[in-house]
Amino acid sequence: MLNGGVHKPCEKPNRNLSVGNKKPWNMVVALSPLQVIGFPSLQLHMSGIAMRASQEDFENALNQVKLLKKDPGNEVKLKLYALYKQATEGPCNMPKPGVFDFINKAKWDAWDALGNLPKETARQNYVDLVSSLSSSSESSNQVQPGTDRKQQEYENLVVTSEDGITKITLNRPTKKNAINTQMYQEIILALKAASNDDSILTVVTGNGDYYCSGNDLTNFMDIPPGGVEEKAKQSAVLLRDFVGSFIDFPKPLIAVVNGPAMGISVTILGLFDAVYASDRATFHTPFSHLGLTPEGCASYTFPKIMGPAKATEMLIFGKKLTAGEACAQGLVTEVFPDSTFQKEVWTRLKAYSKLPKNAMKISKQVIRNMEKEKLHAVNAEESSVLQERCLSDECINAAVNFLSKRAKL
Numbered sequence: 309m310l311n312g313g314v315h316k317p318c319e320k321p322n323r324n325l326s327v328g329n330k331k332p333w334n335m336v337v338a339l340s341p342l343q344v345i346g347f348p349s350l351q352l353h354m355s356g357i358a359m360r361a362s363q364e365d366f367e368n369a370l371n372q373v374k375l376l377k378k379d380p381g382n383e384v385k386l387k388l389y390a391l392y393k394q395a396t397e398g399p400c401n402m403p404k405p406g407v408f409d410f411i412n413k414a415k416w417d418a419w420d421a422l423g424n425l426p427k428e429t430a431r432q433n434y435v436d437l438v439s440s441l442s443s444s445s446e447s448s449n450q451v452q453p454g455t456d457r458k459q460q461e462y463e464n465l466v467v468t469s470e471d472g473i474t475k476i477t478l479n480r481p482t483k484k485n486a487i488n489t490q491m492y493q494e495i496i497l498a499l500k501a502a503s504n505d506d507s508i509l510t511v512v513t514g515n516g517d518y519y520c521s522g523n524d525l526t527n528f529m530d531i532p533p534g535g536v537e538e539k540a541k542q543s544a545v546l547l548r549d550f551v552g553s554f555i556d557f558p559k560p561l562i563a564v565v566n567g568p569a570m571g572i573s574v575t576i577l578g579l580f581d582a583v584y585a586s587d588r589a590t591f592h593t594p595f596s597h598l599g600l601t602p603e604g605c606a607s608y609t610f611p612k613i614m615g616p617a618k619a620t621e622m623l624i625f626g627k628k629l630t631a632g633e634a635c636a637q638g639l640v641t642e643v644f645p646d647s648t649f650q651k652e653v654w655t656r657l658k659a660y661s662k663l664p665k666n667a668m669k670i671s672k673q674v675i676r677n678m679e680k681e682k683l684h685a686v687n688a689e690e691s692s693v694l695q696e697r698c699l700s701d702e703c704i705n706a707a708v709n710f711l712s713k714r715a716k717l
């Protein structure tokens with residue numbers, strides 16, 4: 309095992325306030341389910357169906373709708389809006405907007421037209437509508453082992469499959485693979501697809517010089533009409549779902565950490581089954597510097613992995629670890645010289661992928677399942693604490709400092 313090389317942080321002060329390359333209609337649809345516009349008549353062919361969508365199906369549909377490649381048009385968006393409101397709040401009992409308040413009136417009309425449609429039916433109809441909108445792209449999600457096939461197109465990820473290994477590559481190299489709102493949703497979907505495909509191992513890695521610089525600090529800039537409280541609530545829900553998809557991932561999950569890792573990309577490593585790192589990688593969780601608190605279940609997994617004293621240095625004091633240090637503390641499985649990193653790691657992973665598939669999958673579940681309930685509880689608590697922290701002066705000042713190029717971590 310090698311000692312990690314010392315990574316010298318760059319000091320180039322260069323940023324802008326861009327919020328990423330969302331499609332214009334996505335800006336309306338993607339930010340919040342509450343902003344999705346929808347329409348009434350769908351109940352006609354979908355109501356009364358015996359099959360009921362679970363809350364999880366509904367939440368998946370909420371994520372999927374944000375990833376539709378084509379704008380479904382205002383009529384469909386009105387349908388989605390009305391069904392969402394009916395499914396979550398029941399019949400419309402809001403005051404009718406004024407006649408010149410065109411958009412809100414159209415939304416109100418669509419919701420009101422659903423009358424007393426039961427919440428469960430509205431939820432089912434919502435799921436069915438989203439499924440009909442995205443069915444064509446979903447059908448390309450199955451992965452065959454032994455083929456090198458590009459998966460569903462994502463805006464911020466590249467997902468491929470080869471030799472029974474599904475590889476999810478974080479693909480925003482010009483932003484150091486910072487995770488924006490859409491990328492969180494895409495990772496949730498990619499993990500869901502990988503858990504259902506025929507692959508044996510799933511790998512997460514980064515494109516470019518960074519593995520990932522953590523949460524995209526511009527995420528906090530998309531403030532919905534509900535204001536910053538609503539934004540904090542949405543972020544906490546997204547965070548909980550994101551981390552939850554790692555907790556529940558059923559197959560061996562491996563991180564190939566090709567460069568520096570920060571924030572949430574470090575904390576979730578405690579939920580991976582193996583972590584291979586280049587000696588150029590560093591591991592940095594500057595939560596206190598950002599007025600934030602730990603997430604990704606690290607408040608539980610890190611003290612367990614490295615002991616409370618070492619976990620405190622990382623999670624409270626923001627100590628950056630070299631790959632060698634992270635390996636010595638049990639967060640990293642093995643460190644490789646950067647020059648041979650890819651070759652050595654992929655040779656090893658290809659060998660592992662030839663081991664009996666079911667034995668590996670079941671072993672992972674035996675190792676992890678006992679902890680699942682605890683991890684979900686920790687995740688819920690961390691997300692709820694962060695919902696408050698996002699609104700703190702400490703956090704807002706840190707984000708403003710970064711975005712106005714006054715600070716770098």
Ligand SMILES: CCCC/C=C\CC(=O)SCCNC(=O)CCNC(=O)[C@H](O)C(C)(C)COP(=O)(O)OP(=O)(O)OC[C@H]1O[C@@H](n2cnc3c(N)ncnc32)[C@H](O)[C@@H]1OP(=O)(O)O
Nearest residue numbers: 318322323324483486521522523524525543571572716717
């Ligand atoms: C509900 C709340 C959930 C909270 C969840 C998670 C918490 C975390 O993940 S905390 C960690 C957050 N991450 C950071 O604070 C990192 C901030 N970035 C930096 O300090 C530096 O950019 C970094 C050290 C990563 C790299 O420095 P340089 O090598 O000098 O590169 P640049 O700074 O020029 O970066 C290039 C380009 O990328 C943009 N960038 C990088 N990281 C982020 C980020 N996390 N969020 C948004 N943007 C990021 C950077 O702004 C540059 O953009 P341009 O100026 O447009 O080129």
